[in-house]
Amino acid sequence: MKDLITSVLMLVVLTVALGVLYPFAVWGVSQIAFSHQANGSLIVRDGNVVGSQLIGQTFTSKGYFHSRPSAAGNGYDAGASSGSNLGPTNKKLIDRIGADAETMQAENPDAKVPADLVTTSASGLDPHISPEAAEFQVTRIARERNMAESDVRQIVQKFTEGRQLGFFGEPRVNVLMLNLALDKK
Amino acid sequence: MTYNGLLQILFFLVVLTLLAKPMGVFLLRVYNGESTFLDFLFKPIERLIYKVTRVDATREMNWKQYGIAMLIFSLVSSLALYAMQRFQFYLPLNPQSFSGPSEHSSFNTAVSFVTNTNWQGYVGETTMSYLTQMSGLAVQNFKSAAVGMALAIVFIRGISRFETEKLGNFWVDLTRGTLYILLPLSFLAAVFFVSQGVVQNFKPYDTAKLTDIQTVQVDKKDADGNVVKDEKGENVKEDQIVDTQTIAQGPVASQLAIKMLGTNGGGFFNANSAHPFENPTPLSNFIQMLLILLIPAGFTYTLGRMVKSQSHGWAVYAAMMILLVAGVLTLYYAESRGNPLYPATVDQTVVGGNFEGKETRFGVANSALFATVTTDASCGAVNAMHDSFTPIGGLVPMVNILLGEVIFGGVGAGLYGILIMVILTVFIAGLMVGRTPEYLGKKIEAYDVQMAMLYILIFPLIILGFTAISSISPDFGLTSLNNQGAHGLSEIFYAFTSATGNNGSAFAGISANTLWYNTTLGIAMLVGRFMMIIPMLAIAGNLAQKKSVPASLGTFPVNTALFSILLISVILIVGALTFFPVLSLSPILEHFQMVNGQTF
Numbered sequence: 001m002k003d004l005i006t007s008v009l010m011l012v013v014l015t016v017a018l019g020v021l022y023p024f025a026v027w028g029v030s031q032i033a034f035s036h037q038a039n040g041s042l043i044v045r046d047g048n049v050v051g052s053q054l055i056g057q058t059f060t061s062k063g064y065f066h067s068r069p070s071a072a073g074n075g076y077d078a079g080a081s082s083g084s085n086l087g088p089t090n091k092k093l094i095d096r097i098g099a100d101a102e103t104m105q106a107e108n109p110d111a112k113v114p115a116d117l118v119t120t121s122a123s124g125l126d127p128h129i130s131p132e133a134a135e136f137q138v139t140r141i142a143r144e145r146n147m148a149e150s151d152v153r154q155i156v157q158k159f160t161e162g163r164q165l166g167f168f169g170e171p172r173v174n175v176l177m178l179n180l181a182l183d184k185k
Numbered sequence: 186m187t188y189n190g191l192l193q194i195l196f197f198l199v200v201l202t203l204l205a206k207p208m209g210v211f212l213l214r215v216y217n218g219e220s221t222f223l224d225f226l227f228k229p230i231e232r233l234i235y236k237v238t239r240v241d242a243t244r245e246m247n248w249k250q251y252g253i254a255m256l257i258f259s260l261v262s263s264l265a266l267y268a269m270q271r272f273q274f275y276l277p278l279n280p281q282s283f284s285g286p287s288e289h290s291s292f293n294t295a296v297s298f299v300t301n302t303n304w305q306g307y308v309g310e311t312t313m314s315y316l317t318q319m320s321g322l323a324v325q326n327f328k329s330a331a332v333g334m335a336l337a338i339v340f341i342r343g344i345s346r347f348e349t350e351k352l353g354n355f356w357v358d359l360t361r362g363t364l365y366i367l368l369p370l371s372f373l374a375a376v377f378f379v380s381q382g383v384v385q386n387f388k389p390y391d392t393a394k395l396t397d398i399q400t401v402q403v404d405k406k407d408a409d410g411n412v413v414k415d416e417k418g419e420n421v422k423e424d425q426i427v428d429t430q431t432i433a434q435g436p437v438a439s440q441l442a443i444k445m446l447g448t449n450g451g452g453f454f455n456a457n458s459a460h461p462f463e464n465p466t467p468l469s470n471f472i473q474m475l476l477i478l479l480i481p482a483g484f485t486y487t488l489g490r491m492v493k494s495q496s497h498g499w500a501v502y503a504a505m506m507i508l509l510v511a512g513v514l515t516l517y518y519a520e521s522r523g524n525p526l527y528p529a530t531v532d533q534t535v536v537g538g539n540f541e542g543k544e545t546r547f548g549v550a551n552s553a554l555f556a557t558v559t560t561d562a563s564c565g566a567v568n569a570m571h572d573s574f575t576p577i578g579g580l581v582p583m584v585n586i587l588l589g590e591v592i593f594g595g596v597g598a599g600l601y602g603i604l605i606m607v608i609l610t611v612f613i614a615g616l617m618v619g620r621t622p623e624y625l626g627k628k629i630e631a632y633d634v635q636m637a638m639l640y641i642l643i644f645p646l647i648i649l650g651f652t653a654i655s656s657i658s659p660d661f662g663l664t665s666l667n668n669q670g671a672h673g674l675s676e677i678f679y680a681f682t683s684a685t686g687n688n689g690s691a692f693a694g695i696s697a698n699t700l701w702y703n704t705t706l707g708i709a710m711l712v713g714r715f716m717m718i719i720p721m722l723a724i725a726g727n728l729a730q731k732k733s734v735p736a737s738l739g740t741f742p743v744n745t746a747l748f749s750i751l752l753i754s755v756i757l758i759v760g761a762l763t764f765f766p767v768l769s770l771s772p773i774l775e776h777f778q779m780v781n782g783q784t785f
Contacts, residue, residue, distance in 0.1 A: 002239075003254045006356060007261040009238040011328075017230075018327045018368065019320030023439035026372065027386065030379035030438065038385045040434055040462065042393075051393040052432055054382050054461040059397045068545070072456075074401040079390060079431035080311055081456035083542045083570035085694030087672035088524050089775055091784040093541065093573075101530050112532035115523075119541040122459030122552075122570045128545035132535040167189055167196075169467025170537070170548035179396060 043180070051176050052078070056127040059179060063144040065129070065137050067175045068116055069100065072124025084120045107140050128172035131160050145182065155181055186521045187537060190550030194513055197471065197554060198506070201478055205502065208479055209486025215365045216338045216358060216487075227364045234360050245351035248726025251339060252719060254355040255332060259299050259715070262325060266295040269321040270313075279314035280389035286312055293703035298322050300714035301329035301595055303444070303451030303565055303689035304680075304706060306698040310433035310454050315387055318453060323440040327371075330447025330480075331362040333597030336718060337484055340601040343725030344625055345491045347733050352725060366480070367446060374442035374476060382465030385438040392429050399427040437462055445476035448595040450565030450689040458555070458568045459544055470551055470568060477564045481593035484600040492625050496744035501603060504749040508592045508756070509561050512581050517553035519577035526779060542573030553578070556690075560585035563595030565689025572667070572676065572692040576776035579692070583679055583772065586686040588760040589644065595687065601721050603752075605637050607743065608724070610755045612637075614741040623740050626733045633727060636720040643716050644685060645763045651681045651705050652767065661701040667694025670785035671775035678771055680706060685713035 030038040041053040051057055056067045058075045070076045071084040086093035100118040114133040134156045142149040159178040162171050214221050235242050246254065269276070270291040274284045285291065290306055297304045303326075307313065313322070335358035342352050379385050405413040405423040413421040437453045441463055444451055454460040464470050482502070489498020523533035524541070533540065537549035547555070552569035559566050560582035571582050585592060591603035608624060612634050615622025622629040655662030655677045666673045672692075679692040684706040691697070697706060742748060778785075 003257045004261070006238050006240060006254075007258040010234075010240075010258065010356065010359070011261055011265055013234055013237055014328060014363070015320055015324050018363070018443075019324040022368065022372065023319045023323070023385075023436045026375040026379070026439040026442075027436060029376050030385045033376070034379045037382045038379050038438075039388065040384050040386070040391060040432060041382050041465075042391060042432075049391055049393045050396060051430060052391075052461075054465050055430070055432060056461075057393075057395060057397070057430060058399050058427075060399060061397050064397050074403065074425075074427060075399070076430065079433050080308065081433075081454050081460050082308075083456065083459070083573060083693065085570055085572040085667050085692070086541065087572060087579075087668040087675070087692075087694070087775070088539070088541075088575050089526065089670060089672055089779050089784050090668050094526050094784050097531065097541075098528050101528050105530050113530055114535045115527070115531050115533040115540045116536045116545055118527075118531055119543075121544050122542045122568065123454075123456035123461060123544065125456070125461055126544050126546075127461060130536055130545055132532075163189070164467045167192060168471055169546050169551060172545045176396070183396065 043176070045180070050180070053174065053177060054127055055125050057176050059175065062140060064179045064182070065134060065141060065175050066117070068126055068129060069118065069120045070124040071120045076125060078125055081123045081125055083122045083124060108136055111136055127174050127176060129175055131156070131171050131173055134160070134173045134178070141182070186517055187550070190517065190537065190548070193550050194517070194554050197474060198510070201475060201482055204475070204479060205482040205486050208483025209490065212366065212480070212483050212487045213490050215361050218357070218361070221365055223365055223369060231360060231364055235356070238356065240354070240356040242354060242357050245353055246355060247350040248339070248352055248722045251352055251355050252722045255336070255718070256715065259332070262328060263295045263299045266298060266321050266325060267291050270294060270317055273314045273317045276314065276316050278316035278387060280387070281314070283312060283314050289700050289703040290698055293707045296707045296710050297689065298325035298449070298451060299329055300687050300710045301333055301447070301449055301563060301598065302684060302687040302710045302714070303449045304684050304691070304710065305451055305689070306703055306706070308455040309452060315435050318440060319436045322451060323443060326440065326443040326447050326449040326451065327363055327367050330367060330443070330449065330596045331359050333595055334362045334366070334480065335359055335597065336721070337597035337600040340604055340721060340725045341488055341491045343728040344604070344627070345493070346729045347731065349729055350726065352729060367443060370446055371439070371442040374446065374472065375438040377472065378438045378441055378469055381469040382462070383438040383441055383469065384434055384462045385436055386434055387436060388434045390434055391432040393432060395428050395430055400424050401427055442476070444566060445473045445564065446480065448477055448481070448562045448564040450559065452566060458566045459570070464568055467546055467551065470547055470555065473566070474555055474558045477558050477562045477566070478593050480596045481562055481599045484597070488600065494625065494744055497625070500744050500749045501607070501752070503746070504752045505592050505603065507749070507753060508588070509557060512561065512585055512592070513554050513557040516557055516578050516581040517550060519575045519581070520549050520553050522575070524575060524779070526782060526784060539575050539578065542570030544568065556582050557585065559690055560688060561590070561592035561594070563590045563598055563687045563689070565683065567690050570693060571679070571690060572694045576772040576779055579675060580768065580772035582690065583675070583682060583768070584760065586682050586688045587764045588756050590686050590688065591756060598687065605640050605721065605724070606756050607752060608633060608637050609641070609759070610748070610752045611741060611743065613755060614751060618739065618741070620739045623734055623736070624743065626736065627728055627731045628734055633724050636724045639720045640717050641759060643712060647685045647709050647712050648681045649767065651709060652678045655705070661699065665696040665699055665702060667696070668785070671771050671778060672785070675771040675775065678767055681709055684709040687713050
């Protein structure tokens, strides 16, 4: 009985301390010190939120760099993150990759398709593609936008992030930021 | 495999090893009740908590009293968490107006978070209110971690004390572990995570205007919201214009920090630590992996100190580290070979291997390391989808859990898990030389070994039993599968393995939010936690009462490389003998099918 009373009291105390005070303390510090990040690293253009630096979006128009395929909702639904969870021997996966690879190759027949362009990410919200996947699309973008390929490459270069601190993670290109920059040109 | 990938893995292992000692020393001070540099802040709070909750901090308990206090506290916590989910619609901080999850889902989730499993049958961002997440789920993250740590300390006390029944006070161990270790470290980690881009707010979900407006095909619905079917029974599709993106928000950072540090693993979002708001950069990824193993690694040092044989602590650490390295290299190798079924026009080498279900910023090396670390420990957070790994890549996380999560293991749970294995090792070594086995000055007798065997046997009974029933039940077992063939068995097997092992990661294609899976996985989690804690506490209580036996020439030393090797062998043999038949029908079979070009 004594344990029961202590249990209830302890749960109340811990809930107040760890479930209310602690998250609000983190909230307070981060809203002051890192308010941009704490609120979702949102990108605002002309007073409208157009996305988050960290969350990918679907691009299908030929004049935009395309993101990876996505299994989140109808594609890049940042209210319902998800991977495809298709196993390596699943026919649906192999068929999907085959079809996507064929479409991709049609636009750039000389090169092999970088695997990230035909595979879904774990979250379905991956904001990045590999530098190789960006390079694969440069010809198309330059043609559609009547730009010199070297100019397109220059912008890609600008939005390519190297490994963090020199060796953490992998090099990558932020697709939304890149496309927004292309539109600004 | 790339040099840079291997370098990242090596760097992680070195940093972890360097942190084991300072963490271990601090754990020791906290649980011995010694003063720490945080006393100025937390000592008054600690006293206040004892006063409010009517705890007599000087009273020590025997193993039964300790166990009962722990069980009652866990029961109360489960009930409260169940109620909180069911009533979340009427509670504050629910900007998306989510209604309560179903009875069986709420039961499953309540059990899941109280047992430190954090298996998730629900989708976080479309189910749980901010209040449920931060004041319900995250509180249990702290609490279940603190309970695990307390139990590990009790086990070490059982080994290191002589001729006593007293094993410490549950409430004191719980409070001190939370206040001095989990809370300050979580706070620092949470603020760091925000600096990397993890969100921490209470806003409703944001809506962004899309740059490239999309037309997508969706199921057509009639006026009542039912899906319209054509004469063939297939869903009728219609076009829908998508010109906005909903961006889920929430108090993520505070929950993320304890989710990793407490080896809980329950994600705020469905995609867990693969979600860019829950793991935005390679650096945040590195710190998350480090937080998972920080306390478990520290505990091996604490063990050495408390039993006054530091080399024994390091011998245990070495056994764990060897198994970790073996796992991560196997997984990394398998993934970097890619999937041979992809068409030849796809270049997998530019991204380093099999890339389905992986994030670009982490790449294959960090996905492999994260998957190994999270299943060695009982964490279960993921930064890549295990379901989409190559068969051998998926085998490694499975085996890690099946070995009993003793490769560092969950906070506390990993240490008492491997100490059960140590007792078994000492026993087997004793049998081999024909002497009564001794462990650190104590005779290991029939009762101890019986309890150790009980601990070991409950685990496969639950996993194999439920897996067998599910895999022969087309109505409720197989309908939940996302993949067919051998991979389907893997999905079921992984689910029960993860639940019983209190891990919480998944082959997430399985739709586990059903009456059958919510209920049976809930039972598996309860048994996997509490039915294994009771024999463990019984051993601790029994060991503490024993007299000291001076070491003789016939005593098997537990601080040598030979001991580490024997310990690894026992862990592998127990795991392999029990689970090899199922593994050969699931990932191993699938591997050969994949190599032969078969799809399902």
